[in-house]
Amino acid sequence: MRDIASQRSLDHTLIALADPTRRAILQRLSEGEARVTELAQPFAMSLNAVSKHIRILERARLVRRRRAGREHRLSFNQGPLDAAAAWIEARRALWTARLDALDALLCAEDCAASTAPDKVSTGQTKKKGRSR
């Protein structure tokens, strides 16, 4: 059945990705570890505002934090992105399978219909059918 925990973590991932600043932060971190101050530099916003974005990324486990002495080093974690992509791909596969099944169903009807008129067209076959 539905896994609430994984659903929640998917929510966090998608919420985290829903903001251009956060995506830019992830982009930067995918190139390598960085300090919070380094991450904040390219953005025209306060360190506090950037920290808020980082917290949302950490909640989604897209960003990891480690302490090196007095410094906080941040790094990118790919795992939640893989999980989100896999979830979406599974949904897509589900609908594709359903539409395949619909096509098979309609084709089966066509086959049944295309054999039936053949029998009807030859009067004998039709009579045979009736005599049963």
Add this chain to the structure above:
Amino acid sequence: MTVEPPIHLRVTRRFSASPERVFDAFLDPAKARQFMFATASGQMVRVEIDARVGGSYNFTDRRDGEDAEHTGEYLEIDRPRRLMFTLRQGSDVSRVIIEIVPLGTGCELTLTHEINAEWAEYAGRTKEGWTGILDGLAATLG
């Protein structure tokens, strides 16, 4: 305010059958039970379709003694072009839009699943659609 739903999951498929036949299959309980929410290991124990705008549907699939209910409401029924309904699974409500265009003697169907309305409030804050982000994501992940 118009809120853009977060994920537009889109699947396109061609059918040799006419738009009418494809469209009707979604609202015909005898046909829909065979392809809509059926699973290989499950047994469809309940199929109810009230095929009118505002009408609801219920597909119940029994798997290992547990019932999986797929319910929702029809929002738009424009035969044979467009069918729109909600899809409720547990606490999630999403929306499915089916669009059918004639193609030769058959048709082409595009199904759009707008996933998870509770994400909508967040999606409204981003200018880029989710599709682009997630397609890019999928491409990155290969």
